[in-house]
Amino acid sequence: MDKQRLNRYNKGMKEERKGIMETKRVIIKGGHVIDPSQHLDDMSNIYIENGTIVGISAGEPDEGWETAEVIEAAGLYAVPGLVDIHVHFRDPGFTEKEDILSGSQAAAAGGITSVVCMPNTNPPVSSPEIIRDILEKAAKADCWVYPMATITKDMAGAVLSDFETLFKAGAIGFSDDGRPVANARLMQDAMVQCQALGAPIASHCEDLDIIGDGKMNLGKVSRELGVPGMDRTSEDSVTAREIELAAGTGTAVHICHVSTKGSADILRDAKARGVRVTAETAPHYFMLTDELLRKGDADYRMNPPLRTEEDRIAILEAVRDGIIDVIATDHAPHTPAQKQDFIKAPNGIVGLETSFGACMTSLVHTGILSLYGLIERMSTLPAKLMGLPAGSLKAGSAADLMLFAPNEEWTVDPARFRSKSRNSAFKGMTFKGKVKLTLLGGRIVYDDRYSGR
Ligand SMILES: [Zn+2]
Structure with missing residues (x-):
């Protein structure tokens, strides 16, 4: 970096x-x-x-x-201001959900002073102009805002972005988050190019063919509700693919929002083998399960979806053991109108204002992590992972x-x-x-x- x-x-x-x-x-x-x-x-x-x-x-x-x-x-x-390496500020393009200023104010209320913004805006972050626009708005924000740019041009999955130009313009890393890079050869080339630049690359692991029209975790609850399910294989197969691509090319890769026991197991094995893989999860994956979907409330729908109790425990253990390196929020605001219909609503929940309290409650007060361990996972390590000048109280910071x-x-x-949005799975x-x-x-x-x- x-x-x-x-x-x-x-x-x-x-x-x-x-x-x-x-x-x-x-x-x-x-x-x-x-x-x-x-x-x-x-x-x-x-x-x-x-x-x-x-x-x-x-x-x-x-x-x-x-x-x-x-x-x-x-x-x-x-403690050092928290660092959230996975947020969606919806700016430009969807500012009825959030904009850089409102997002930064939410971050400040959550004790978060640095965020990494995902590039699935409209237009997507595929040009130096969009990066400049974001950085200009960020100068007045209540947190430091670090934009990621897209891996493939306009997130269309067809051709790679011009990494060097975007990196020079101020992108701190690359991701097509919200969508997978379906073509493994493209992803492999992207990893090699990002490695040469010293830029982190983050993968949203999902096989869209397996997902189909799934709306929640495929399992007992989805079957009982008669709602189309999202098979965990969709996540695990791409997690495994990214790890093998990184291992084969000797490059590093970061796995976004890990939600399954399967992916946690794959990560555990990869780290034991010395593969340069890092990973994040979000509080909802180690606190909540798909039982909540019985409420028929779209505020419990996100992607990847809430899984089962077995997954929840596995994610908790992976966070405890450092197999999942850091905690992010995947803050994904949507308006109340958009979240009204359980099935038609878009995926995603807000998280910036609840993540610290959620982690204190579920990780520290339960004795799973020390306070020191929590601050490492929410500040020091995420800053290090993305190469940000953050996560430290050293003189000169x-x-x-x-x-x-x-x-x-x-x-x-x-x-x-x-x-600007209210779609919290932690409400109440x-x-x-x-x-x-x-x-x-x-x-x-x-x-x-x-x-x-
Ligand atoms: Zn994602």
């Missing part, structure tokens, strides 16, 4: 923001700081100057910091950080989302662990310190 290019890009965004930066010196005082990038897990103060972290230390503030603004963090944890109350309970109310659930404050380059972009939700 071309770090210099990314740093330049970020510096440009930072300079645009200077005018609205409120304070020169800020101390985050008395919080429990976790930063896996420097093995920190202790009570400390964080020192910020002009939006940049300048140091972390315990004890009394240094000389010259008496006049700094103090953010009291007693009782709270302070942008002051992107999140404060949270580990034991505060709250109930998910989609009416209060900052996202109570979570333990709440984002209280989000800073982006030292600027407060979300503040829940004084108001309950």
Whole structure:
């Protein structure tokens, strides 16, 4: 990954923001700081100057910091801003669902300070002009926005994108997410070309011929409901294909939104063999199952679909063991009107504002992961995986950080989302662990310190 290019890009965004930066010196005082990038897990103060972290230390503030603004963090944890490497901001083309600004505000409310946007917009991200348009809008956003460009031109699956031109224009990686690259030879060439550029390539693993007109996981529940099912083989066969393509060419590949026990097993085997594969899943795959589809509510429909209890447990174990490296959201907003009809509704759920609370509740409070392990999987590792200047509180980093109350309970109310859309599969659930404050380059972009939700 071309770090210099990314740093330049970020510096440009930072300079645009200077005018609205409120304070020169800020101390985050008395919080429990976790930063896996420097093995920190202790009570400390964080020192910020002009939006940049300048140091972390315990004890009394240094000389010259008496006049700094103090953010009291007693009782709270302070961690690097979360990094979500799989979101759909729908901009350009579907801004009735979400746009870059509303999406970034939803991210901020979820403690997320960097996102990777998928390119299935309208038009798709297949040209430098679209990338420039996204980056221009992103300069005013409440999180850092890193666009991916398409693997095949306009996601049509016929010819490969001009990777070098798109990479130079600011794409941070490549994916046809929303669709598979059906032609294995094209995918193989894409992997080799991305490898040469140092760009990550992410695969949406799905065989559309097997999927047919499936609407939910194929199994006991779909049969009882009489709803066309999505066979898990659709996901697993392409996961296996991508892994063999990577193994055969000696390149790296990232697998999006893993949902099945089969794919988790394939990944476990591939990693044991030393294949350079990484993977993500989303909270719904280790928290929810297809039993929820009995409600006949399209807010429980996404792609890949909610699977069975056996799959849920397998995904949970794969996250615990690091077989699935990172947690993303696959934030996929749709309007209430579009989600009205159970069968005709498009696939996808929103996730930015619930992922941290969901993970705290299902992974940390259950003892499956330590807090440190969770922050690794939601910040440090995703940043590393996509080559982003994020996921760290090291001196010199942008002051992107999140404060949270580990034991505060709250109930998910989609009416209060900052996202334009409301299609949450977690609606009505109570979570333990709440984002209280989000800073982006030292600027407060979300503040829940004084108001309950
Ligand atoms: Zn996808």
